[in-house]
Amino acid sequence: MSYSRILGTGSHLPSRTVTNADLEAIVDTTAAWIQERTGIEKRHLVSDDETCCDLAEAAARKALQAADVQPSDLDLILVATTTPDQFFPSTACLLQQRLGVRGCAAFDLQAVCTGFVYAIGVADKFIRTGSAKRALVVGAETLSRVLNWKDRGTCVLFGDGAGAVVLGAADQPGIISSHLHADGAYKDLLQIPGGIGNGHPEACFMEMKGNEVFRVAVTTLGRIVDETLEANGLAKSDIDWLIPHQANIRIIQATARKLDLPMERVVVTVADHGNTSAASIPLALDQAVRDGRIRRGELLLMEAFGGGFTWGSVLMRY
Ligand code: COA
Numbered sequence: 001m002s003y004s005r006i007l008g009t010g011s012h013l014p015s016r017t018v019t020n021a022d023l024e025a026i027v028d029t030t031a032a033w034i035q036e037r038t039g040i041e042k043r044h045l046v047s048d049d050e051t052c053c054d055l056a057e058a059a060a061r062k063a064l065q066a067a068d069v070q071p072s073d074l075d076l077i078l079v080a081t082t083t084p085d086q087f088f089p090s091t092a093c094l095l096q097q098r099l100g101v102r103g104c105a106a107f108d109l110q111a112v113c114t115g116f117v118y119a120i121g122v123a124d125k126f127i128r129t130g131s132a133k134r135a136l137v138v139g140a141e142t143l144s145r146v147l148n149w150k151d152r153g154t155c156v157l158f159g160d161g162a163g164a165v166v167l168g169a170a171d172q173p174g175i176i177s178s179h180l181h182a183d184g185a186y187k188d189l190l191q192i193p194g195g196i197g198n199g200h201p202e203a204c205f206m207e208m209k210g211n212e213v214f215r216v217a218v219t220t221l222g223r224i225v226d227e228t229l230e231a232n233g234l235a236k237s238d239i240d241w242l243i244p245h246q247a248n249i250r251i252i253q254a255t256a257r258k259l260d261l262p263m264e265r266v267v268v269t270v271a272d273h274g275n276t277s278a279a280s281i282p283l284a285l286d287q288a289v290r291d292g293r294i295r296r297g298e299l300l301l302m303e304a305f306g307g308g309f310t311w312g313s314v315l316m317r318y
Contacts, residue, residue: 004127004135004167005174006318007069010062011163011286012055013044013273020156027152034156039249043159043274045144051085053094055162056140059282060095063136067166071099074166075132077106078123080115080139080278082307083146084108087196091140105132111182112190113245113306115139115278116163120302120314121178127169138164139278146192148205157247158206159274163282173317179227180312189213190307217251217305222258224303228313234299236260241294245304246270246280255303267293277306294318 019042020031034040046055056079064071077099079092086094092106111118116139126132140162147155167175189212194203221244229236236259244252246269256266267284276283281302288294298318305311 002128002130002169002171003173003175004124005170005172006316007166007168008063008065008067009163009165009282009286009289010059010064010066011161011283012058012062013161013283014046014050014055016045016047017042018045023156026149027155029152029156038157039270040157040274041271044161046142046160052081052083052140052142053085053091053098055142055160055279056091056095056138056164057098059140059162059164060099060136060138063164063166067168069134069166069168071101073134074101074136075104076123076126076135077104078109078119078135078137080109080111080119080137081141082110082112082115082277083142095138111278111306111310112308113247113275113277113280114304114308114310114312115306116281117178117302117304117312117314118180118310120165120167120175121180121312123167124175124178127167133169135167136164137167138162139280139282141277141279143206143277146204146206153210154206154208157275159276161273161276161279161283163279163286165282165285176315176317177228177231178312178314179224179231181224182308182310184308186216186309189216190309214248214251216309217247218254220309220311221251221255221303221305224311224313225255225258225301228301228315232315238299239301240265240298241288241300242266243281243284243288243300243302245306246273246284247275247305
């Protein structure tokens with residue numbers, strides 16, 4: 001049995017930035033409230049003619065280049081997204097066509113903000129079992145398209161973007177473990193109620209009970225940290241970097257405290273990106289790899305929590 005490891009990372013943000021002060025003009029909020037309660041200062045939003053697949057493609061090309069892998073070498077393309085360009089074909093199939101390759105498996109995975117962690121867990125299993133040797137794993141979102149811009153409790157929190165990694169088969173891990181969970185009993189706390197299957201395509205806007213989501217997120221992420229360390233016989237001090245889902249700086253700080261990890265060892269992008277859902281972890285990872293903070297051989301813990309609820313972690317040696 002082989003392992004999987006990251007061969008290269010990439011990311012892409014739309015060029016349009018929207019500051020907290022810009023939001024004061026469109027919804028009843030203040031820049032200071034957003035900054036204090038969430039840590040967010042600005043976010044990148046797509047323009048009218050930009051799509052989720054555009055972001056995914058730009059991030060994927062950078063990851064392929066960093067990995068020195070050709071699209072024709074890929075056995076699997078996996079896109080974690082809640083905002084696909086179309087109901088079908090999947091964004092992964094659209095991306096495959098853009099990359100100019102045919103035949104390899106390609107599908108989308110929907111686990112909202114935990115999507116990238118789920119996708120790494122799935123791609124790792126493809127590689128470990130020998131079904132794939134090289135996998136492109138992308139987290140890409142255009143959540144701005146499903147925000148209610150009159151709801152100050154949600155629209156100030158989210159941003160658009162994409163991040164990607166190329167995973168390759170290796171003799172040593174790489175990905176050490178992934179722990180994936182869900183509990184649909186929480187479906188009403190964070191949702192887009194509309195859909196084709198339930199006959200309400202007009203209701204495709206996010207609704208959230210922010211306060212309750214916050215409380216469950218903090219305790220659940222604490223538990224997933226414990227689960228990951230215990231499963232691998234590790235101490236908190238073994239972790240070199242925490243790469244958390246970027247929803248709210250206060251949630252991130254709570255998880256870092258749980259790990260006794262100083263904030264200098266936590267990759268934080270929430271101030272500049274907001275919550276980019278499935279894109280947030282690969283965006284943060286790519287930033288810290290490219291600026292030289294994360295080095296080969298270091299132990300990384302990724303964790304995420306999102307609608308469903310879904311939550312999970314990936315432990316890896318970079
Ligand atoms: N600007 C100004 N005031 C706002 C506001 C905004 N954008 N959004 C909410 N408020 C107000 C509320 O209306 C409320 O006012 P009231 O006391 O007069 O009713 C007050 O701020 C406090 O609201 P509350 O929801 O208790 O604030 P909070 O400290 O919990 O912060 C969130 C709100 C949304 C930032 C926070 O709950 C959160 O981050 N939740 C988790 C969200 C998340 O991570 N979701 C994605 C999971 S992947």
